[in-house]
Amino acid sequence: MISSQGSRRDSGKEEIRVEGLTMAYGEKIIQKDLNFSIYSGDIFIIMGGSGCGKSTLLKHLIGLIRPYRGRIIFKGIDFWNVSQEKRLEMLRGCGVLYQSGALWSSMTLSENITLPITQFTGLSQKEAKDIASFKLKLVGLGGYENYYPSQISGGMRKRAALARAIALDPDVLFFDEPSAGLDPVSAKHLDDLILEIRESLGATIVMVSHELASILSIGNNSVFLDSETKTMLATGDPKRLLMESEDPKIIEFLTRGTGKRELRLV
């Protein structure tokens, strides 16, 4: 197994550490023996084929599913060793963008964003609304405040969900395939937005992605899951994995099956 460490890494604080994690639904093991760390300021990519357990891993990292075996240390605390209240409090420091968007369908876009803001801050409804409008503008949805999720397109829902994920200025952000279902230009725009968010909020970003372009251009750390052996094949900078990995599955994935190792950044 390759483990490459970037130089910046040494200065970055460890945000999340995964120790010997085995994930399962009931008795059905999805992935086993996962060990890796995510450092603050990382753009950490979770890679792997369809159905290998990427979304499942994401849900473990945010403490929605209890590990079958092993531990997840989030900012020095084991999620499952603390009380429910403490866990909920820890979650408030995270922003999550689900694969399906998961906007609350009975609320307008603006309400979707103001709900967590008014719930966890002392802000008034009016101030929260202003913040919501601002976040919607950030993702290019200014003017859509009073639309319901069912009234906008799939790509717009993704972006609105992104706006909700950054509602509370979280310091760790989790994205499940943010650019899936977006056209190449919007996808590129989203990548820029993600970089922008990391710069301005100083956030750590954990992202499930299939987009080679974004994996190689913005990712600086990653884990590669395999569905056959049900375990991780490698962790480290995806660019280094592309250049140095010996594993045929990783090479195939990162070169889109051509086997040609070249860094073509968009």
Place this chain on the structure above:
Amino acid sequence: MGEKKGLRGKIEIIVSEDQECRIVFSGNWTIYFRHEEVFPKIKELISTKPIKRIQISQKGLSSWDSFFVSLIERILNFLDSKGIETEILDLPEGVKRLLELSKTDLGQKRKAVKREAFFERIGEASFSVFSSMASFQDFLGRVTIAVFNILSGKSRLRYSDFLLYTQNAGARALPIVSLVSFLVGLILAFVATVQLKLFGAQIFVADLVGIAMARDIGAMMCGIIMAGRTGATYAAQIGTMQVNEEIDALRTFGFDPIEFLVVPRLFALTLMMPLLCIYSDLLGIAGGAVVGAGFTDITLLQYITETKNAVPLTHFSIGIFKAFVYGIIVAIIGCRKGLTCGRSAASVGRVTTSAVVTSIVWIILSCALITYICYVYDI
């Protein structure tokens, strides 16, 4: 395409040596042509002769399709299971390739569709009943804690949601409750009138309708209407949120789904049900009065006075208490079913149906229990 005579698929079995034989296919072997029954012949063959080895070949096979390939595959599997060696001598290249292809995923399929034995399935089913009961208790416990947290002011009730649900479970339910209660009162009165007239005791129609509506039927009608109306809505709403990962999204923002989704609905319904029940009682009695005053020689005033005398407040309180219990049942079961919804649209339909059916069953059971307790304590 119809059958063409003379071209139908045929097989011929040639027993060459004593333990070896050959099956020869000829004619058309596609789904459009009739063909000879293969398996009876083969079964007869292997039951009469101690065959060890069978060769499969063709002579004048004019056409074939994937039906033919699947047939060959079944024959090979069958012979394999009987411990008979097989060999494919002379089949079209395409057939051989498809057979090869089907073999690759055959192994996987066998593993996947491994059927559990009967007793194993019974065992698993009973375990799942126990574990679902345990998780239901866990759910009840968490709802109780959430309710106490809100009553003691530890956490806030979401008033906007609460009011919305109250409107839905209260005012919006009035038309259907009115219609059903009024008609049920009317029907009860009709049935009673016909019978009581025989004894010249029509005045007691007022007693019967009044007591029945107040003690049981009003609450029961409200319970069943609300199970079909509101319980189903709760299950479908929460189930859809489950499908869209909206509940996960709630949890990641640190909202407790029970406090956020279940408690406002529970409060709204348990508050509205007793009120609906009183309303239903009165409309049922009104329905009875229409029949009593209109179709017998009792006057409206007599009917009302009789009702007043016959139905003391205890009867109403029992009905109202029952309605309160039904409210809890419908809300809890609706929300619980919604939360256990899977990730598919089909599963939303399933939990909705199940919420209605389960609620009605529990309403009837609890009604029987409360009635029995009242009987024992002579209330």
